[in-house]
Amino acid sequence: MIHLFRVSKIYAPNYPALVDIHLEIEKGEFVFLSGPSGAGKTTLLKLLFRGEEATEGQIIVNGRNVTRLNGRGVARLRQEIGLVFQEFRLLPTMTVLDNVALAAEVVGTPVRESRKKAFNLLRELGLKDRHDAKPPALSGGEQQRVAIARALVNDPILVLADEPTGNLDAEMADETMRLFARIHDRGTTIVIATHDAGLLKRFSYRAVFLQRGRLLGDSKFAGEAAT
Ligand SMILES: Nc1ncnc2c1ncn2[C@@H]1O[C@H](COP(=O)(O)OP(=O)(O)OP(=O)(O)O)[C@@H](O)[C@H]1O
Ligand SMILES: [Mg+2]
Structure with a gap:
């Protein structure tokens, strides 16, 4: 699903954010990208959806x-990937339902079908009473x-999440992780960047450590594990 071969990313003028990275992630894997602040986790996720271009590799x-x-x-690549960010990035003046449906509409799904998909996903995620809220x-x-419903509405085969639990209390963080686990159970490949070591302890998925x-x-x- 994901292969990185000798990948480096140097931000201008000459800051090496990633150096000679080799990484393989199989279809259906659940992987944490871990490591301290500044390790390069977000940069690595960005390279995967071409939010940034690799310098080498x-x-x-x-x-x-x-x-x-x-x-x-x-x-086309981005249509196959669901992105989840720490700061959610929802549109504040649109309803919850429209926030999710819009993501389907922009890739060409008819409006009615987009709304139906959004409705069903929100129900599945326990938000059916909130779909008219902003x-x-x-x-x-x-x-x-x-934000997770929006990431899933186009049935991605890969979900990339950057610190998805960073703004949540411990209980909500675990709830969110269980949600990712359910998505994973359907065969979706999941990559989550986190600097939360506690999360890695509580959920024993593969962890890749960057520094x-x-x-x-x-x-x-x-x-090979460094921790
Ligand atoms: N656009 C940019 N231009 C220059 N340097 C950058 C840019 N984006 C990130 N960096 C630097 O690259 C390094 C890696 O950043 P990155 O955001 O990938 O780290 P991270 O592991 O996600 O950290 P955090 O846990 O704080 O989110 C950092 O030292 C950062 O300052
Ligand atoms: Mg980051």
Whole structure:
């Protein structure tokens, strides 16, 4: 699903955010990208959906050579990926239902079908009573679930989440993780960037450890783990 081969990212003028990264993630895996602040977790996620371009190396995501895509290729790649951010990024003046449905409409799904998909997802995530509310009226945990619904509405085969529990209390964080676990159970590949070591302890998925741009450990390969 994801292959990184000798990937480096140097931000201008010459800041090495990722150095010589090799990483393989199979279809259907659930992986934490862990490591301290500044380690390069967000940068690595950005490279996967071409939010940033790698300076060196090869990146394959779902069979696409990410480093060589043109504009249309990038658009197609992003349709296959669901993105979840720490700060939710919901549109405050639109209803919850419209926030989710819009994500389907912008990739060409007819309005009625988009709304139906959004409605069903929100119900599944326990938000069916809130679909006419606007995001500022929701709790942090509810807003995060709306953001996750939006990420799922186009049936992505890969979900990338950057500190999705960073703004939530411990209980809501675990609830959100269980939600990701359910999505994972359906066969979706999940990659979550987090600096929350507690999360890694409570949910024993594969953890890849980054520090200062280098991949220093991977729980999948015994003996290599750095923690
Ligand atoms: N656009 C940019 N231009 C220059 N440097 C950047 C840019 N984005 C990130 N960096 C630097 O690259 C390094 C890695 O940043 P990144 O955001 O990937 O870290 P992170 O592991 O996600 O950290 P955090 O846990 O704080 O979110 C940091 O030192 C950061 O300052
Ligand atoms: Mg980050």
